Amino acid sequence: MIRMLGWLAALALGAGLVMAFGVAPREVIQGNVQRIMYLHVPTAIVGEYVAFGVLLVASIAYLATRAEAMDRLGHASAEVGVLFLAITIASGSIWGKPTWGTWWTWDARLTTVTILLAIGIAYLLLRGMIEDRERAARSAAVVGVVAALNVPLVHFSVYWWRTLHQPPSLLKPGAPSVSTSILVALLVNVAAFALLYAYFVAKRVRLLRREAEALA
């Protein structure tokens, strides 16, 4: 089942690359460098909203029920979320150089997403720092909730402060502000990265369960 999910994710990523480089048109103002968007935006959507959303639900469920499966799900989701966010920040920085003229600026969106990444890393570090597994899981769940509560701040940062980063084109009220061909290519890539997230999380959850069984 997990292996099949992996093949499905690989196929979808291949389709995403074809859409990004073969089907989506060359952007009029930015030129071909805008094709970084098909990597930057999907990893941001899946890394921020999906991964940290799952972390929030799993953390609350763990605090309410103390079910180890929920702890493992939160742990796996945070790990993959941190990976995706790191890719978002790295690809955004590379995209920023030719378009903004700088690799990095302390813009509200960039700053809030970096804080989210830092809390995600803190969540993972905390798990390794506390020896008692039950206490580590409980503390991590609290940090998981705090991390996820930061997501709305990241989302609305482009509205609340004057930023260099553009407002959302997809996750906003009303119709998306991009052409249909760009939108389709973007959605295929969002689906591909969502499948990759699901594959990584499933694989990581299974590993965590086996590690726990080996320790018991």
Add this chain to the structure above:
Amino acid sequence: MPDNWGYVAAAYALAALMLGAYWRHLVRRAAALARPRPAPRSQGRARP
């Protein structure tokens, strides 16, 4: 605006590297867990 293909290639190559490294890390950990663990050492006296 020039196309800046170098930046596009760098972004995708870096992402592929990061995702590939994570996948490899998961596969290696799974393989290490699947290997049979060595039996615990006996508490007897060590030979000189």
